[in-house]
Amino acid sequence: xxxxxxxxxxxxxxxxxxxxxxxxxxxxxxxxxxxxxxxxxxxxxxxxxxxxxxxxxxxxxxxxxxxxxxxxxxxxxxxxxxxxxxxxxxxxxxxxxxxxxxxxxxxxxxxxxxxxxxxxxxxxxxxxxxxxxxxxxxxxxxxxxxxxxxxxxxxxxxxxxxxxxxxxxxxxxxxxxxxxxxxxxxxxxxxxxxxxxxxxxxxxxxxxxxxxxxxxxxxxxxxxxxxxxxxxxxxxxxxxxxxxxxxxxxxxxxxxxxxxxxxxxxxxxxxxxxxxxxxxxxxxxxxxxxxxxxxxxxxxxxxxxxxxxxxxxxxxxxxxxxxxxxxxxxxxxxxxxxxxxxxxxxxxxxxxxxxxxxxxxxxxxxxxxxxxxxxxxxxxxxxxxxxxxxxxxxxxxxxxxxxxxxxxxxxxxxxxxxxxxxxxxxxxxxxxxxxxxxxxxxxxxxxxxxxxxxxxxxxxxxxxxxxxxxxxxxxxxxxxxxxxx
Numbered sequence: 019x020x021x022x023x024x025x026x027x028x029x030x031x032x033x034x035x036x037x038x039x040x041x042x043x044x045x046x047x048x049x050x051x052x053x054x055x056x057x058x059x060x061x062x063x064x065x066x067x068x069x070x071x072x073x074x075x076x077x078x079x080x081x082x083x084x085x086x087x088x089x090x091x092x093x094x095x096x097x098x099x100x101x102x103x104x105x106x107x108x109x110x111x112x113x114x115x116x117x118x119x120x121x122x123x124x125x126x127x128x129x130x131x132x133x134x135x136x137x138x139x140x141x142x143x144x145x146x147x148x149x150x151x152x153x154x155x156x157x158x159x160x161x162x163x164x165x166x167x168x169x170x171x172x173x174x175x176x177x178x179x180x181x182x183x184x185x186x187x188x189x190x191x192x193x194x195x196x197x198x199x200x201x202x203x204x205x206x207x208x209x210x211x212x213x214x215x216x217x218x219x220x221x222x223x224x225x226x227x228x229x230x231x232x233x234x235x236x237x238x239x240x241x242x243x244x245x246x247x248x249x250x251x252x253x254x255x256x257x258x259x260x261x262x263x264x265x266x267x268x269x270x271x272x273x274x275x276x277x278x279x280x281x282x283x284x285x286x287x288x289x290x291x292x293x294x295x296x297x298x299x300x301x302x303x304x305x306x307x308x309x310x311x312x313x314x315x316x317x318x319x320x321x322x323x324x325x326x327x328x329x330x331x332x333x334x335x336x337x338x339x340x341x342x343x344x345x346x347x348x349x350x351x352x353x354x355x356x357x358x359x360x361x362x363x364x365x366x367x368x369x370x371x372x373x374x375x376x377x378x379x380x381x382x383x384x385x386x387x388x389x390x391x392x393x394x395x396x397x398x399x400x401x402x403x404x405x406x407x408x409x410x411x412x413x414x415x416x417x418x419x420x421x422x423x424x425x426x427x428x429x430x431x432x433x434x435x436x437x438x439x440x441x442x443x444x445x446x447x448x449x450x451x452x453x454x455x456x457x458x459x460x461x462x463x464x465x466x467x468x469x470x471x472x473x474x475x476x477x478x479x480x481x482x483x484x485x486x487x488x489x490x491x492x493x494x495x496x497x498x499x500x501x502x503x
């Protein structure tokens with residue numbers, strides 16, 4: 019069963035499946051000893067994200083509005099009853115004698131009324147039911163869009179951690195390499211082989227490398243916090259992305275096919291189009307305000323009292339049909355029709371704007387993914403080239419044709435290239451995921467395919483220090499080879 023529900027003509031079937039979404043992702047959790055993987059964390063987010071829970075509750079609320087609207091079209095039965103003690107006071111004075119006449123009269127009474135009615139023709143309520151159905155379809159599509167957005171946000175947070183981890187690994191290796199260079203320069207200065215300026219140059223480069231390592235370590239800590247916000251859980255470790263991740267062109271390879279796919283499946287676009295139907299139903303509801311309402315009715319009335327010391331009762335019943343027709347409402351009906359017509363026009367413009375935006379985003383992301391493929395390859399070659407340049411510079415330094423500044427610059431270039439490669443790899447992953455999201459195809463199969471590229475043996479660890487409100491900046495890298503020169 020797909021993670022993300024496909025939209026069909028039946029909004030009710032869609033909403034039932036959308037509400038049951040967490041059950042569709044019943045993924046067996048792996049041991050935390052190897053780190054949580056992307057599917058585990060996506061499942062946690064779908065179950066625990068507060069914004070998504072709010073969207074589900076909003077959909078359920080909208081579903082109830084359909085029953086509220088349809089209730090007026092079903093039989094209505096009302097009963098009223100009354101029991102009372104009555105007392106009347108009568109005082110009269112005759113004109114001739116001036117004598118007072120009258121008295122008090124007290125008695126008990128009771129009554130019961132029953133009325134049943136059934137709408138025979140009520141266009142306004144019938145249109146409101148249609149509008150509620152359209153609103154349910156729109157809310158269901160909005161929920162699907164929210165689910166896909168959450169999957170992308172979780173994936174983005176996950177891979178931002180791995181990106182920060184790879185950059186931190188490069189910065190640590192850079193710090194170690196320059197530290198060794200500083201130590202070597204200090205030893206050479208002590209025996210008089212180099213000037214103090216070379217030592218200071220090495221020390222400045224070391225301080226810069228240390229600052230970059232601290233910044234990278236802070237970025238890693240913050241990225242874990244972002245993942246916790248989405249899932250409501252704190253993860254001690256997550257699995258890393260394999261070094262041999264295939265960096266390939268999008269499939270299908272034709273950009274126009276991605277655009278057609280988005281126009282067919284994008285939940286954001288479908289939600290905007292469903293909003294047009296909601297507004298169109300609103301126009302029909304407003305127009306129905308000018309039509310008559312016809313209903314069948316039956317009533318029964320029963321009453322009794324002991325007034326004047328006479329006990330008895332009376333009863334009556336009616337069966338018939340009644341109709342009402344608004345003749346003049348002060349212009350409010352016409353104003354409502356104009357208002358709903360403008361609302362329909364606005365929703366149509368919104369749907370067109372969303373269609374254009376979807377096309378533009380899919381085209382841009384497709385192009386970006388293609389560029390990412392070339393960029394990753396270029397960054398890999400840049401690492402190779404900078405490593406060779408560093409080796410050549412070190413050899414030149416040993417024979418006196420290069421100075422320490424050249425060596426330090428070459429080392430900086432190498433580790434910048436390594437960091438840039440990490441950035442390019444994760445840009446490719448995230449841009450490809452966003453392309454699927456904008457095309458409406460981001461589902462469990464896409465995540466499962468990417469999850470297969472994660473490695474249990476290479477986990478990013480982040481330990482929480484006791485007594486501290488934040489994370490302790492301790493990161494371990496399984497068996498990942500260090501990008502050392």
